[in-house]
Amino acid sequence: MTITASATRVELLSPAGWSPVCDWDLLVPGRGVAVLLPDGRQAAVFRDGNDRLYAVDNRDPFTGAYVLSRGLIGSTPDGRVYVASPLLKQRFDLLTGECLDDEDVRIAVHTARAA
Amino acid sequence: MTTTKPTLLLVGYGMVGHRFLEALADTGAAERYRVVVLAEEPRPAYDRVGLTSYFSGRSADDLLLAEEGFTDRHGFEVHLSSPAVSLDPAARTVTTAAGHTLSYDTLVLATGSYPFVPPVDGRDAEGCFVYRTIEDLQAIESYAAGARVGAVVGGGLLGLEAAGALKGLGLETHVVEFAPRLMPVQVDDAGGAALRRTIESMGVVVHTGIGTKAITVAEGRAVGMSFTDDSELATDLVVFSAGVRPRDQLAREAGLTVGERGGIAIDEHCRTSDPHVFAIGECALAVDGRVYGLVAPGYEMAVSVAQQLAEQAAQPFTGADLSTKLKLLGVDVASFGDAFGSTPGSLDVVYSDSRSGVYKKLVVTGEGALLGGILVGDASAYATLRPLAGSGRPLPVPAESLVLPAGADTAVSLGSSALPDEAVVCSCNNVTKGTIRAAVTDHQCTTVPEVKKCTRAGTNCGSCVKLLGTIVADELEAGGVEVDRGLCPCFAHTRAELYEIVLVKRIPTHRQLLAEHGRAPEGSEGCEVCKPTVASIIASLAPELEASGHILDGEQSALQDTNDHFLANLQKNGSYSVVPRIPGGEITPDKLIVIGEVAKEFGLYTKITGGQRIDLFGASVDQLPMIWSRLVAAGFESGHAYGKSLRTVKSCVGSTWCRYGVQDSVAMAIQLELRYRGLRSPHKLKSAVSGCARECAEARGKDFGVIATTNGWNLYVGGNGGATPRHADLLAQDLDDEQLVRLIDRFLMFYIRTADRLERTSTWLERIEGGLDHVREVVVEDSLGIADELETLMARHIGDYQDEWAATLADPDRMRRFVSFVNAPGVPDPSIRFVPERDQVKPDLVLLATEEQLLAALDPDNAPFPAARILEEAR
Numbered sequence: 002m003t004i005t006a007s008a009t010r011v012e013l014l015s016p017a018g019w020s021p022v023c024d025w026d027l028l029v030p031g032r033g034v035a036v037l038l039p040d041g042r043q044a045a046v047f048r049d050g051n052d053r054l055y056a057v058d059n060r061d062p063f064t065g066a067y068v069l070s071r072g073l074i075g076s077t078p079d080g081r082v083y084v085a086s087p088l089l090k091q092r093f094d095l096l097t098g099e100c101l102d103d104e105d106v107r108i109a110v111h112t113a114r115a116a
Numbered sequence: 117m118t119t120t121k122p123t124l125l126l127v128g129y130g131m132v133g134h135r136f137l138e139a140l141a142d143t144g145a146a147e148r149y150r151v152v153v154l155a156e157e158p159r160p161a162y163d164r165v166g167l168t169s170y171f172s173g174r175s176a177d178d179l180l181l182a183e184e185g186f187t188d189r190h191g192f193e194v195h196l197s198s199p200a201v202s203l204d205p206a207a208r209t210v211t212t213a214a215g216h217t218l219s220y221d222t223l224v225l226a227t228g229s230y231p232f233v234p235p236v237d238g239r240d241a242e243g244c245f246v247y248r249t250i251e252d253l254q255a256i257e258s259y260a261a262g263a264r265v266g267a268v269v270g271g272g273l274l275g276l277e278a279a280g281a282l283k284g285l286g287l288e289t290h291v292v293e294f295a296p297r298l299m300p301v302q303v304d305d306a307g308g309a310a311l312r313r314t315i316e317s318m319g320v321v322v323h324t325g326i327g328t329k330a331i332t333v334a335e336g337r338a339v340g341m342s343f344t345d346d347s348e349l350a351t352d353l354v355v356f357s358a359g360v361r362p363r364d365q366l367a368r369e370a371g372l373t374v375g376e377r378g379g380i381a382i383d384e385h386c387r388t389s390d391p392h393v394f395a396i397g398e399c400a401l402a403v404d405g406r407v408y409g410l411v412a413p414g415y416e417m418a419v420s421v422a423q424q425l426a427e428q429a430a431q432p433f434t435g436a437d438l439s440t441k442l443k444l445l446g447v448d449v450a451s452f453g454d455a456f457g458s459t460p461g462s463l464d465v466v467y468s469d470s471r472s473g474v475y476k477k478l479v480v481t482g483e484g485a486l487l488g489g490i491l492v493g494d495a496s497a498y499a500t501l502r503p504l505a506g507s508g509r510p511l512p513v514p515a516e517s518l519v520l521p522a523g524a525d526t527a528v529s530l531g532s533s534a535l536p537d538e539a540v541v542c543s544c545n546n547v548t549k550g551t552i553r554a555a556v557t558d559h560q561c562t563t564v565p566e567v568k569k570c571t572r573a574g575t576n577c578g579s580c581v582k583l584l585g586t587i588v589a590d591e592l593e594a595g596g597v598e599v600d601r602g603l604c605p606c607f608a609h610t611r612a613e614l615y616e617i618v619l620v621k622r623i624p625t626h627r628q629l630l631a632e633h634g635r636a637p638e639g640s641e642g643c644e645v646c647k648p649t650v651a652s653i654i655a656s657l658a659p660e661l662e663a664s665g666h667i668l669d670g671e672q673s674a675l676q677d678t679n680d681h682f683l684a685n686l687q688k689n690g691s692y693s694v695v696p697r698i699p700g701g702e703i704t705p706d707k708l709i710v711i712g713e714v715a716k717e718f719g720l721y722t723k724i725t726g727g728q729r730i731d732l733f734g735a736s737v738d739q740l741p742m743i744w745s746r747l748v749a750a751g752f753e754s755g756h757a758y759g760k761s762l763r764t765v766k767s768c769v770g771s772t773w774c775r776y777g778v779q780d781s782v783a784m785a786i787q788l789e790l791r792y793r794g795l796r797s798p799h800k801l802k803s804a805v806s807g808c809a810r811e812c813a814e815a816r817g818k819d820f821g822v823i824a825t826t827n828g829w830n831l832y833v834g835g836n837g838g839a840t841p842r843h844a845d846l847l848a849q850d851l852d853d854e855q856l857v858r859l860i861d862r863f864l865m866f867y868i869r870t871a872d873r874l875e876r877t878s879t880w881l882e883r884i885e886g887g888l889d890h891v892r893e894v895v896v897e898d899s900l901g902i903a904d905e906l907e908t909l910m911a912r913h914i915g916d917y918q919d920e921w922a923a924t925l926a927d928p929d930r931m932r933r934f935v936s937f938v939n940a941p942g943v944p945d946p947s948i949r950f951v952p953e954r955d956q957v958k959p960d961l962v963l964l965a966t967e968e969q970l971l972a973a974l975d976p977d978n979a980p981f982p983a984a985r986i987l988e989e990a991r
């Protein structure tokens with residue numbers, strides 16, 4: 002991948018420190034990408050329609066599959082932005098990791114930045 | 117059989133008999149008895165009221181009333197082709213034609229009636245028929261194939277229905293009625309005249325005021341008829357439809373009381389003169405001295421007896437309303453209440469327009485209360501007026517304004533609010549407006565289908581469904597229940613409404629649609645429901661909107677479900693399956709080999725689908741482009757298995773190979789599949805083409821199915837397999853190739869335009885107002901004048917088609933998404949692994965059970981950060 006100097010980079014915090022994700026411009030508003038973390042875990046990074054950045058676990062706790070990055074983003078009438086699992090459609094708040102359809106379930110939230 | 121339960125014997129398994137069995141099940145009476153049924157006909161009860169639809173494509177099986185397994189589920193013992201021939205009330209036994217004798221504790225007679233054939237000479241000749249059973253219609257159908265002229269004796273309700281059938285079979289058709297007018301029982305002279313004009317304008321010759329003297333016979337076959345006025349008519353086929361007579365022979369011979377003019381006499385609880393024997397339906401003579409030849413009164417009797425057997429409070433049967441509304445040869449005819457003004461002091465209010473064949477008469481009291489009426493040519497007011505008849509209340513508006521044609525200055529139509537609670541809205545099932553309202557207020561029904569299920573209203577002839585809909589809507593509104601028909605929290609509009617908005621305002625993006633027509637707060641993202649729905653609308657209108665037709669372009673790419681996003685089907689472990697298009701299920705050996713090679717090379721699990729193609733499972737995201745470049749190079753294109761779009765057009769081998777085939781079904785299936793490939797729709801679309809009526813391709817289980825005939829093609833629509841199977845309905849018959857394609861173009865575009873999200877054609881057809889008839893009017897007869905527009909839209913879609921996979925492979929921008937990890941392109945997803953099963957692979961789900969499982973499996977040496985290394989290398 003060639004990186005132009007002017008491009009804004011997206012980075013993700015993990016126990017190993019900030020690791021690069023990709024160019025900001027590569028993120029499509031409203032969609033996510035999957036990121037492999039140095040410890041072998043996977044994160045899902047999203048850019049929403051208002052250019053905010055989110056990162057959560059990529060693992061869908063309901064099926065065990067590593068697919069949340071491929072879900073669609075939505076927002077509730079009160080403005081909570083979530084991702085809906087592409088498998089069984091449960092929704093997860095991208096800021097808190099809470100499952101909106103099952104209050105006992107929550108996924109981990111990661112820290113991401115655009116620098 | 118030893119049983120401690122008393123035996124309930126039902127003789128006659130027709131419409132009323134079936135309703136009785138249903139009521140036994142509903143009331144719980146079925147539990148108390150061993151129920152035995154003796155049926156004369158070779159099949160279980162069927163829809164006799166809808167018998168004529170046999171000629172327009174409903175098969176004998178389609179006409180059956182019971183759903184599959186009904187009798188078994190309730191333990192009813194049904195003996196088909198087993199008529200009862202004698203009854204011994206003292207011994208309480210019945211003997212069948214085969215000589216078996218059955219004992220009963222309670223006997224219910226539901227033997228119906230038989231067609232009356234006037235005792236004229238020659239009536240037994242070959243070519244003379246009656247019109248009552250499926251066998252009768254089959255015999256008429258095959259005899260008509262060798263006939264030119266047909267005549268119906270009897271110009272009543274049934275006679276006109278039979279005449280319509282003969283006309284449909286291509287015969288020159290005559291109707292002979294003894295009375296001075298058609299339908300003498302239901303309409304008056306002026307109404308009969310209006311009906312006659314319209315029917316004659318359709319090419320049916322009407323003879324009234326003459327009786328049939330004899331059938332002229334030559335060599336055992338009917339060749340003509342002679343009449344009381346000494347005139348004659350040459351005809352090849354005669355259908356007697358001169359009324360029916362109750363089948364009371366069993367009861368009569370057993371010494372039960374029967375009426376002077378026939379009918380088994382019953383009291384208001386449907387008991388005959390023997391306390392252990394009930395009689396219901398058309399064989400019974402009710403306490404008001406009438407034998408009811410309509411199905412609704414029979415249903416009332418059936419329910420009443422079942423309630424008594426369940427020891428519940430039962431509605432006595434004292435008489436019934438003879439109101440009828442029907443469509444005969446396409447003419448609306450309705451008659452209700454005191455249609456002939458026989459109430460002393462009644463007045464008539466009449467509107468008549470002989471040019472358009474419309475005649476309306478209302479009978480009112482001096483005070484302006486409605487007593488009854490006759491409507492010919494336009495019976496739209498029937499549903500609201502009938503329940504008001506006899507209510508004793510003065511009409512809320514002058515009666516004159518109710519008979520004027522719509523559009524006239526003072527024309528008025530009554531809303532449902534004009535009806536009192538006790539007004540019967542559904543006369544077939546005797547359901548009042550009050551009951552319907554209660555279904556909404558007390559039983560929380562919010563939709564018409566729910567109310568239908570709860571009250572049974574609208575489940576027979578369907579003429580009340582429109583009124584039912586308005587009552588339900590009014591009631592919901594009055595109750596302050598907001599019926600949210602909106603697509604999702606973001607839009608208050610339905611999918612069909614959004615389609616119109618997008619089309620009319622030419623809105624090319626979800627974002628703009630949400631901002632201008634959404635109900636979500638500003639800055640909303642939309643949601644997982646509206647994004648793909650709007651994407652599909654925009655995709656199907658792309659040429660109109662001058663938007664890109666490729667679903668991975670621009671904003672479209674952010675709106676698609678993962679399946680559309682990766683042009684493949686997501687499976688449970690995060691891998692995808694791939695389905696190349698195999699049009700019509702026809703494939704060369706070379707192409708088969710390519711599929712095999714690709715599957716082998718990428719380790720994919722292969723399975724043949726129900727749609728005659730091959731599904732390859734277990735591809736990871738980064739493998740998809742490699743797999744597809746191989747497939748595209750071999751001449752395959754996307755099968756759109758991932759999209760809400762056309763899947764396959766199945767076919768049988770047809771006339772090319774099959775000895776029965778009458779048309780080339782494979783060629784037609786390929787043509788259709790290539791025509792509609794890639795068409796985005798509210799839900800997936802399936803189709804099939806069969807080469808003859810044997811239907812090996814199962815076309816009637818499809819959204820649109822085509823069956824070859826010797827004259828061309830029959831088109832069926834709205835079929836479905838799956839959880840709610842539905843046989844497709846005949847839309848049009850004997851079409852040539854061009855007509856067929858044109859009708860399918862229109863049908864599909866009309867569906868795409870008006871269906872709700874995820875609404876298959878089968879549910880759409882059941883939901884939309886007017887149902888199949890409406891769709892036929894729009895699609896075949898172009899009643900809305902939109903056929904051209906629909907065809908143009910389809911033509912644009914076809915012109916705009918491109919193979920999504922070939923286009924994706926050619927574009928580096930679109931290709932960029934096909935990586936498992938954005939920060940490590942080329943690194944496969946370690947969570948996607950497989951284990952062997954039956955010589956192929958299946959997903960390794962143990963690996964997915966917990967995150968620790970995956971991490972442990974990642975590195976056999978348990979090095980702390982195995983992925984770190986991979987990431988290093990990837991950079």
Ligand SMILES: Cc1cc2nc3c(=O)[nH]c(=O)nc-3n(C[C@H](O)[C@H](O)[C@H](O)COP(=O)(O)OP(=O)(O)OC[C@H]3O[C@@H](n4cnc5c(N)ncnc54)[C@H](O)[C@@H]3O)c2cc1C
Binds near residue numbers: 167248
């Ligand atoms: C073409 C046509 C159109 C019609 N249209 C309408 C309409 O629009 N509206 C309307 O309300 N009504 C209509 N009717 C009338 C309606 O079909 C009848 O009112 C209804 O079928 C009566 O039901 P039933 O069960 O009493 O009789 P049937 O349905 O006739 O059933 C009686 C059954 O009993 C069997 N049976 C008789 N004797 C014996 C025996 N000894 N042992 C065993 N079995 C026996 C018969 O074979 C038959 O299967 C129409 C009828 C026809 C033929």
Ligand code: SF4
Binds near residue numbers: 809812
């Ligand atoms: S539907 Fe007819 S033509 Fe097709 S395979 Fe069956 S029998 Fe042959």
Ligand code: FES
Binds near residue numbers: 543545
């Ligand atoms: S009036 Fe026939 S179904 Fe309601």
